[in-house]
Amino acid sequence: MPEVGPAQGGNDKERKHVPQHETGGAPAHEVRDFLLRRSEQIAQRWADEPLFRTVFTVSREEAVEAGKAVVDALAQVADSQRVEDPDAAGFTGVREQLARMGAARSRAGLSTTQVAAELAALRPPVENLLVADLEQEAPERLRECSTVLSVLMGTLRLVAMQTALSEIQALTDRQRLQLLEVATPVIKLWDGIVAVPLIGTLDSARSQVVMETLLDAVVDQHARFAILDITGVPTVDSLVAQHLMKTVAAARLMGAECVVSGIRPAIAQTIVHLGLDLGTVKTRASLADALGYCLHELGANIVNATPDGAGRR
């Protein structure tokens, strides 16, 4: 096993047993044998712990089976003598299960710290069993094995937390992508007029999506006017202004005139103080004003159906 050497190199506890890999003398192998021998009892005890009891609710057997799978994985890791390595091959099989357990606990409203504490609670039952099992051994030997087991259980905790965190990370990434997609609808207001209501933070990634969807819409809808409504953008700083101007310039290249609408009084004053020159961009206070301007430019005017402003009867 090529990986045995490097793993042992940094491991004080196993130093004196390095050459005896095949004799079973290494504490890690003692721990492996113990785990395999006591797999059933450990799983039974774990099944009573909150982490297993609350996740595997169908039957106790299910929890015990899940516990056995974890014990087997630990035994495999101990066999490879990589007890400190969260990337050890032995963990591969239970990663998904650990992730599911962690996710289930998080959904139940537990904080990360609480989940970590529940994972830590898996250690004492195993340790008690080990101590009972190795009663006859020399105290020195027991201490060595106990240390290996502690390290192994610590690594298990690390693997479980890592898996949970990567799940959260994946979720966050998905949601971010979702947000990019959801928040940029292009609405056709009239023949030749499209509008994009911008909402939230307009960072570089979002504005890129806005520009792409808008330009696509200009082509698809044969739009001559595009309205960018920034009513829902809380802050217009120089970067947001730059993104807006780039979008306007790109639309202009495609033959569409852009109107930026929804500039609130506070935003207008801020833009002036900031010193931004939006002179090249047509702006209107509200979306309605912008639509009115575009319709007028297209030669279509909105008139009241009843003359003289009389109310409807």
Add this chain to the structure above:
Amino acid sequence: MDTGAGVEARLPIRSDMDLVWVRQHVRQAAAKLGFGLVEQTKLVTAASELARNALVHGGGGVMEASHVTAEGTDGLRLSFSDSGPGIADLDRALSDGYTSGGGLGMGLGGARRLVHDFAVESTPGSGTTVRVTSWVARPPRPREDL
């Protein structure tokens, strides 16, 4: 007044996501101290510019917000520190239209115009700290029932 809570903060600036936190915190802190909508917007915009400077030019940094008082007036002080390359020519960096990062070059100078007090300390090679303060103006109460 327990204005310290919800105003005092130390926020990291390491990514675009952190800029969102910075803006939200400044908006909430300014609202709590009684800034009007326009002043709130100005402060948030200035904070956004300065935090982005710390991120883009300084390689990330930290914003500290604190509640200050002078002559019975509440103020919000924001301090943006980074340990980036620093600013070699401060006058040029403050002038409008000068940019080293592909932006519009309005950030630093613009931020200065958006706040009441503005101070930059920069040591080339060891970082930049920008400290800005705005005060809650207390105009005479408008007459009611005109």
